[in-house]
Amino acid sequence: MNAKKKACEETGIYSEEYALSGDTTQEALLALVKTLNEKDDIDGILVQLPLPKHIDEDAVINAITPNKDVDAFHPVNVGRIMTGNYDFAPCTPAGIMELIAESGIDIAGKECVIIGRSNIVGKPMSMLLLHKHGTVTICHSKTQNLAEVVRRGDIVVAAVGRPQMITGDMIKEGAVVIDVGINRLADKTLVGDADFESCAEKASAITPVPGGVGPMTIAMLMKNTVKSAALKQR
Ligand code: NAP
Numbered sequence: 001m002n003a004k005k006k007a008c009e010e011t012g013i014y015s016e017e018y019a020l021s022g023d024t025t026q027e028a029l030l031a032l033v034k035t036l037n038e039k040d041d042i043d044g045i046l047v048q049l050p051l052p053k054h055i056d057e058d059a060v061i062n063a064i065t066p067n068k069d070v071d072a073f074h075p076v077n078v079g080r081i082m083t084g085n086y087d088f089a090p091c092t093p094a095g096i097m098e099l100i101a102e103s104g105i106d107i108a109g110k111e112c113v114i115i116g117r118s119n120i121v122g123k124p125m126s127m128l129l130l131h132k133h134g135t136v137t138i139c140h141s142k143t144q145n146l147a148e149v150v151r152r153g154d155i156v157v158a159a160v161g162r163p164q165m166i167t168g169d170m171i172k173e174g175a176v177v178i179d180v181g182i183n184r185l186a187d188k189t190l191v192g193d194a195d196f197e198s199c200a201e202k203a204s205a206i207t208p209v210p211g212g213v214g215p216m217t218i219a220m221l222m223k224n225t226v227k228s229a230a231l232k233q234r
Helices: 002-011 026-038 057-063 075-083 093-104 120-129 147-150 194-204 213-233
Strands: 111-115 133-140 155-158 176-179
Touching: 002 213, 026 176, 057 133, 075 120, 075 133, 075 176, 093 120, 093 176, 111 194, 120 155, 120 194, 176 194
Parallel strands: 111 133, 111 155, 155 176
Antiparallel strands: none
8 A cells, every 4th residue: 555655645646545443344444435435635546455354345346436446446447348438447457558558569469368367457457458459368277278378378467366377388489478466475575476587588578576567557546546537627
């Protein structure tokens, strides 16, 4: 959360932080969301996930008014991402799309293999790549012959949450490797879901961890918040 607060300060976005205790009730959290929904000087609401087990995450996300849902997790915004007609792009996939575009990589017609099907990364990532005419495959824990499927990818997005699971032998020569994973090893080292050294030997481009996708996610959160404010002015 600190990095997000810092980004707000750096970009001149007014922010409020509510660091609630772990035993906060669902009712109290929903009441806070309602207050922020109605607050005129707040254009974006972000609920840091995961929430404690006694709180229904869906109920909280559903309570955020869709036009302040800068994370794009509300079902209304998720649906709009499916149709391609959306105001808020989901932050992590949107940051990845920026990285790909800024690197001059064309997605149209490319085999895009995503490992991970979470609501916050894998699924929305598949939609954004599809909108740009990629041929998209989504892998998950039940995927058979994962290495074989990943080896088809011209663009590989690893969003698994398993340290260095994607290795160079799974990467096609010249593929683009996007590493979403943030994993802390026992010695406190931060590593991604891809084994950087071996994947870099095969890849034409690869994102590092830390410093690749993570900062872009925060940048997209700022972008969505500014967009929300601008939309309100219309
Ligand atoms: P998640 O909700 O835990 O989803 C992980 C996905 O990986 C699931 O779909 C799971 O399949 C799949 N998976 C697990 N083991 C697998 C295996 N052996 N083979 C193939 N697929 C497997 O994780 P997430 O929230 O998407 O996050 C993924 C990683 O990205 C984490 O390290 C997280 O910290 C990081 N992350 C980074 C950012 C950023 O800004 N850089 C943002 C969000 C997340 P099933 O669905 O079958 O269980």
